[in-house]
Amino acid sequence: MTELGSDTRTKIAIREVCKTFETKKGRVVVLDQVDLDVRSGEFLAIVGPSGCGKSTLLNCMAGFEPITSGSIRIDGVEVDAPSRKRVFVFQEPGILPWFSVWDNIGFGLGKMPFEQKHEIVMRYIRLVGLDGFEKSFPSELSGGMKQRVEFARALAVQPDVLYLDEPFGALDALTRLEMRAEILRIWGETRKTCILVTHDVEEAVELADRVAVMTPRPATVHSVLDNDLPRPRSADQREFRALKDRVFEILGVRRG
Amino acid sequence: MKLRSFLNACLGFAAFVGLWQLATHGNKVGDLPSPWMTARGLGQVAAQGVLWQNIIASVFRVAWGFSLAAAIGIPLGIALGWYPRLRDVVNPLVQSLRPISPIAWLPFAVIMFGGTALSSDLSAIFLLFLSAFFPIVTASTSATASIDQKYIRSARNFGVEGFDLFRRVVLPAALPQVLTGLRLALGIAWVVVVAAEMLGVETGLGYQVMDSRNALRMDHVAAAMVVIAAIGLLLDTGMARVESTILARRGVRRG
Numbered sequence A: 001m002t003e004l005g006s007d008t009r010t011k012i013a014i015r016e017v018c019k020t021f022e023t024k025k026g027r028v029v030v031l032d033q034v035d036l037d038v039r040s041g042e043f044l045a046i047v048g049p050s051g052c053g054k055s056t057l058l059n060c061m062a063g064f065e066p067i068t069s070g071s072i073r074i075d076g077v078e079v080d081a082p083s084r085k086r087v088f089v090f091q092e093p094g095i096l097p098w099f100s101v102w103d104n105i106g107f108g109l110g111k112m113p114f115e116q117k118h119e120i121v122m123r124y125i126r127l128v129g130l131d132g133f134e135k136s137f138p139s140e141l142s143g144g145m146k147q148r149v150e151f152a153r154a155l156a157v158q159p160d161v162l163y164l165d166e167p168f169g170a171l172d173a174l175t176r177l178e179m180r181a182e183i184l185r186i187w188g189e190t191r192k193t194c195i196l197v198t199h200d201v202e203e204a205v206e207l208a209d210r211v212a213v214m215t216p217r218p219a220t221v222h223s224v225l226d227n228d229l230p231r232p233r234s235a236d237q238r239e240f241r242a243l244k245d246r247v248f249e250i251l252g253v254r255r256g
Numbered sequence B: 001m002k003l004r005s006f007l008n009a010c011l012g013f014a015a016f017v018g019l020w021q022l023a024t025h026g027n028k029v030g031d032l033p034s035p036w037m038t039a040r041g042l043g044q045v046a047a048q049g050v051l052w053q054n055i056i057a058s059v060f061r062v063a064w065g066f067s068l069a070a071a072i073g074i075p076l077g078i079a080l081g082w083y084p085r086l087r088d089v090v091n092p093l094v095q096s097l098r099p100i101s102p103i104a105w106l107p108f109a110v111i112m113f114g115g116t117a118l119s120s121d122l123s124a125i126f127l128l129f130l131s132a133f134f135p136i137v138t139a140s141t142s143a144t145a146s147i148d149q150k151y152i153r154s155a156r157n158f159g160v161e162g163f164d165l166f167r168r169v170v171l172p173a174a175l176p177q178v179l180t181g182l183r184l185a186l187g188i189a190w191v192v193v194v195a196a197e198m199l200g201v202e203t204g205l206g207y208q209v210m211d212s213r214n215a216l217r218m219d220h221v222a223a224a225m226v227v228i229a230a231i232g233l234l235l236d237t238g239m240a241r242v243e244s245t246i247l248a249r250r251g252v253r254r255g
């Protein structure tokens, strides 16, 4: 199915990536020979046991952490530093508490005439449904609204790639469901390449085109599962449950 | 609620004055002064006019010492917080000098500034500078070193660097703790000014305390103490007000 509709060009090519940390207790091998291709415009989810190195992998892909060996290429170019072309969305929103919503969304836009900046900021405020809150400060917003500001700020710089590291982790269950639908809608409208790290297998199956399952540390990618279920997906569907069970099986979790 | 806390405070003061009155009942000038003698003494020194000169002298010295300490301490502290290598080299030194009471520097201050036209003023200001400098540096260092890495990372991610990073991220992130440090430093400087003025200068509230003691006017000593307390309270309230205005404007409410 994927071959027909969407663009299957490789956006990010991860080849034999190893990452070790030197700590006081010695060297820790976190990533061991990770191979993974991320396709242009796809929504890829990465799941894996806690502490296996999902965030580390994402940090390396974003250029925050240097890799020990191997290569990560985006559009054929080796990643060596963070860039506005690929933006990280944090679990606890990284928006700045001393700036208004407007200033936060305009944070990454650099120098440009006010009119132009205002137009862009307002466009993304509308996209995430925060009309009327442009003058509010983060302390006046709910967790879900802060997360929306974070998304708007990331999207406003028009990145090719969004890295989402458990972006809904700090939210309550209800808001989390709402934000899942929201991120799908935004992804549908913008077609960015999205890479989502999550603990929540159901979240991964609901959102992603493909689910990459990682092994415990030292981590590698065990397998990548295609998910061709039509959207919107429901956890009640038989195929949905089957895919979820498959992921749990790979993770080594027995479910009754 | 406001009225309630005001009344509670009055209760505390009334109890204190009552006990004070009991303890000093029937005392004469030269003994421990009673509340009434203190109040009368306050009226006398206020009428003499030197009180105002002394207040101005003390406030002037504190203002100089404090401003210099802030002007040097904040940038230094931020630099120490930002560059771990620099912190490793400089911070142990700063932390070792910090416990030395500024008053202990007085002999050196006199040697350093002696012979200049404003020698006594300069040594007092130097002591006040020292007393305010260490809390300011320490607060600014830890404020900067403890900035949430998430903010720095996302700034890097969005290509915000250099002075822009400093102005839009580092400074506002460090600001609340720096302001707390400033407030603390001002309080300490006000405590130290009285001690600093007991030696070598002939103006200021500290001088007034010593001068009244030498004249055996204990009621004037107590009156000066009341003035010191009132101004200290005023300075602290002022700083707290400045602090909350600056932080409120940035939308950061202190919980």
Ligand SMILES: Nc1ncnc2c1ncn2[C@@H]1O[C@H](COP(=O)(O)OP(=O)(O)OP(=O)(O)O)[C@@H](O)[C@H]1O
Residues within 6 Å of the ligand: A021, A022, A023, A028, A030, A048, A049, A050, A051, A052, A053, A054, A055, A056, A057, A199, A217
């Ligand atoms: N800067 C670092 N220095 C040393 N070790 C690190 C560092 N960052 C991560 N690690 C180690 O690497 C391993 C993987 O961490 P990482 O945060 O990538 O895991 P994760 O899969 O995202 O975990 P979680 O699901 O809990 O978020 C952990 O064992 C962690 O202790």
Ligand SMILES: [Mg+2]
Residues within 6 Å of the ligand: A054, A055, A056, A165
């Ligand atoms: Mg993680």
